[in-house]
Amino acid sequence: MTTLQAVFEKARAEDRAALVGYLPAGFPTKDGAIAAATAMVEAGCDVIEIGLPYSDPLMDGPTIQDAVHRSLTNGTRIADVLRTVEGVARTGAATLVMTYWNPVDRYGAERFARDLASAGGAGTITPDLTPEEAGAWIEASEAAGIDTVFLVAPSSTDDRIAKVAACCTGFVYAASLMGVTGARESVSAAAEGLVKRTRSHTELPVCVGLGVGTGAQAAEVAAYADGVIVGSAFIRRLLDAPDEASGLAALRELARELAGGVRR
Amino acid sequence: MTATEDTLLTSADLAAGGARGDDPDARGKFGVFGGRFVPEALIPALDEVAAEYEKARNDPAFISEFDGLLRTYAGRPTTLTEVPRFAEHAGGARIVLKREDLTHTGAHKINNVLGQALLTKRLGKTRVVAETGAGQHGVATATAAALMGLECVIYMGAVDCERQALNVARMKLLGATVVPVTNGSQTLKDAINEAFRDWVTNVDRTHYLFGTVAGPHPFPEIVRDFARIIGVEARRQIQELTGGLPDAVAAAVGGGSNAIGIFHAFIEDEGVQLHGYEAGGRGADTEEHALTLTTGSIGVLHGSRTYVLQDDEGQTIESHSISAGLDYPGVGPEHAWLKDSGRATYHGVTDDEAMEAFALLARTEGIIPALESSHALAGALRLGRELGPEATILVNLSGRGDKDMGTAMKYFNL
Numbered sequence: 001m002t003t004l005q006a007v008f009e010k011a012r013a014e015d016r017a018a019l020v021g022y023l024p025a026g027f028p029t030k031d032g033a034i035a036a037a038t039a040m041v042e043a044g045c046d047v048i049e050i051g052l053p054y055s056d057p058l059m060d061g062p063t064i065q066d067a068v069h070r071s072l073t074n075g076t077r078i079a080d081v082l083r084t085v086e087g088v089a090r091t092g093a094a095t096l097v098m099t100y101w102n103p104v105d106r107y108g109a110e111r112f113a114r115d116l117a118s119a120g121g122a123g124t125i126t127p128d129l130t131p132e133e134a135g136a137w138i139e140a141s142e143a144a145g146i147d148t149v150f151l152v153a154p155s156s157t158d159d160r161i162a163k164v165a166a167c168c169t170g171f172v173y174a175a176s177l178m179g180v181t182g183a184r185e186s187v188s189a190a191a192e193g194l195v196k197r198t199r200s201h202t203e204l205p206v207c208v209g210l211g212v213g214t215g216a217q218a219a220e221v222a223a224y225a226d227g228v229i230v231g232s233a234f235i236r237r238l239l240d241a242p243d244e245a246s247g248l249a250a251l252r253e254l255a256r257e258l259a260g261g262v263r264r
Numbered sequence: 265m266t267a268t269e270d271t272l273l274t275s276a277d278l279a280a281g282g283a284r285g286d287d288p289d290a291r292g293k294f295g296v297f298g299g300r301f302v303p304e305a306l307i308p309a310l311d312e313v314a315a316e317y318e319k320a321r322n323d324p325a326f327i328s329e330f331d332g333l334l335r336t337y338a339g340r341p342t343t344l345t346e347v348p349r350f351a352e353h354a355g356g357a358r359i360v361l362k363r364e365d366l367t368h369t370g371a372h373k374i375n376n377v378l379g380q381a382l383l384t385k386r387l388g389k390t391r392v393v394a395e396t397g398a399g400q401h402g403v404a405t406a407t408a409a410a411l412m413g414l415e416c417v418i419y420m421g422a423v424d425c426e427r428q429a430l431n432v433a434r435m436k437l438l439g440a441t442v443v444p445v446t447n448g449s450q451t452l453k454d455a456i457n458e459a460f461r462d463w464v465t466n467v468d469r470t471h472y473l474f475g476t477v478a479g480p481h482p483f484p485e486i487v488r489d490f491a492r493i494i495g496v497e498a499r500r501q502i503q504e505l506t507g508g509l510p511d512a513v514a515a516a517v518g519g520g521s522n523a524i525g526i527f528h529a530f531i532e533d534e535g536v537q538l539h540g541y542e543a544g545g546r547g548a549d550t551e552e553h554a555l556t557l558t559t560g561s562i563g564v565l566h567g568s569r570t571y572v573l574q575d576d577e578g579q580t581i582e583s584h585s586i587s588a589g590l591d592y593p594g595v596g597p598e599h600a601w602l603k604d605s606g607r608a609t610y611h612g613v614t615d616d617e618a619m620e621a622f623a624l625l626a627r628t629e630g631i632i633p634a635l636e637s638s639h640a641l642a643g644a645l646r647l648g649r650e651l652g653p654e655a656t657i658l659v660n661l662s663g664r665g666d667k668d669m670g671t672a673m674k675y676f677n678l
Contacts (some may be wrong), residue, residue: 107577130307144466
């Protein structure tokens with residue numbers, strides 16, 4: 001059984017959804033990211049996505065753009081991303097890397113898959129890699145024994161959903177709305193329908209991301225999805241904190257609130 | 265149907281495959297280049313644009329409407345101008361300019377925006393977004409949007425807004441909303457990111473009126489086809505003028521739309537050399553240039569596999585050029601393909617060389633070229649010396665230089 005399978009099995013046994021937290025490597029600092037992700041796990045995150053900072057994050061809203069920009073200014077390199085994964089995976093949480101395609105392409109697909117597996121990484125989420133271009137990456141990931149998560153969106157036709165889901169292992173990432181990452185006032189009504197449509201094409205767990213930031217929203221999504229993905233709301237806590245200690249405290253508080261939400 | 269004086273464009277100029285045989289494949293690939301590297305959310309929109317374009321380019325009514333706008337609104341066909349006094353500085357070779365600077369709005373960009381604005385209406389969308397660097401594509405888009413009653417939002421790097429304040433004012437006067445982009449390097453590449461973000465959010469009523477032959481499929485193909493009229497006209501005109509084809513065609517390359525626009529009609533003419541000139545900025549040996557094809561490496565940027573200025577870990581490196589229109593760290597995938605296949609050759613021209621050619625054309629011929637086009641002019645001076653006095657060189661004078669007077673005043677202390 002893979003680390004991700006174990007996570008969803010455990011959540012199912014507890015009759016709840018899994019909580020997935022996102023944080024870019026190198027933010028707020030290289031070591032600070034490991035400490036922050038560890039705090040998120042301790043306070044209830046089942047899965048951590050470590051973002052690989054990229055200069056042109058065209059699917060991300062202002063909060064993640066800001067964090068990624070700071071990370072790159074801190075000089076974050078792929079070696080730092082892998083070191084972050086290693087540190088977070090040590091907590092026992094399933095640890096994924098969320099990355100735009102070009103850094104992996106440049107690093108070498110096989111080499112990246114191998115190095116991520118050695119670091120204890122469970123797999124990747126690749127938001128700008130479509131099934132048409134994903135062949136080499138799926139092959140490299142299979143060889144390294146890591147999962148490949150791709151995205152479906154409210155605009156996806158049933159054909160596309162089937163095609164994307166067929167490329168996924170671990171889970172399918174359902175983007176709840178048409179837009180970029182970032183917390184919203186309310187979770188898009190499109191999400192539930194998308195999860196339903198996705199389920200008709202796959203046995204894999206379906207997790208919902210984009211726009212979720214509170215315990216109440218997590219509870220709402222957990223009612224129909226296998227996992228709830230939260231990114232910008234965590235980052236916002238760190239950006240708004242006057243110092244590292246209060247930032248970690250705020251992260252823990254949010255993770256506890258969300259963990260309570262997915263259990264409601 | 266062949267082109268007559270009453271018809272610039274025929275269905276063959278836009279029609280699929282067959283006659284040209286060099287359309288990208290079903291995945292939008294030119295060889296290994298191109299494709300789609302975008303969020304899944306955009307795939308249906310890209311499919312929709314591709315399908316509608318396929319219909320449009322085979323629809324005589326669309327061709328005729330586009331043709332009519334090119335003639336009566338853009339001012340086509342644009343003339344050729346031979347420039348003998350300028351050519352004296354190129355060893356006496358014949359140099360002939362394709363005068364895209366004489367189109368409405370003053371640059372070749374008008375061809376693409378009119379085509380895509382018509383496509384927007386066919387798609388049933390009421391709003392366009394676009395990126396702009398120097399402001400030329402923004403102004404052209406705002407122009408077409410005003411003409412066709414479309415809502416228009418232009419994303420422009422905050423740094424560029426400052427450098428090109430006059431164009432910001434023009435866009436506003438034309439009724440567009442200009443959004444300064446303050447993230448990243450605050451230039452063209454960040455404006456493209458922001459336009460994509462808007463598009464994915466508002467895609468149900470919005471078309472992304474992409475400005476160059478880069479980006480995800482089908483943009484490289486659509487923009488090329490709408491710019492292709494430049495070469496279609498020029499190929500006919502230069503034969504009328506000189507009795508034959510030119511020895512070489514020269515064009516500036518940023519994203520690559522004006523270059524592909526003039527190159528494309530000559531691709532099957534094996535005797536015609538195709539030369540693209542990238543912005544060498546302060547020099548290839550410095551870090552301040554936009555030499556994507558000549559010094560970059562293969563990667564993915566803005567949805568397409570192509571040559572990119574990137575570091576060893578795939579982070580985009582900021583480009584530099586005195587000409588904002590060439591200041592871009594990527595390039596269209598078809599140029600990457602033309603480079604690797606050897607059909608076209610790409611070179612660098614520094615800021616200083618371009619400024620010299622800019623001033624030389626003004627003084628010898630009374631034509632003030634755009635700084636972008638000045639790179640092609642500098643290239644033509646080099647080509648003339650290499651090819652000798654018997655050679656004929658066709659240069660795409662892609663735009664006029666009025667917008668660049670601020671830069672020129674500083675550079676020359678005018």
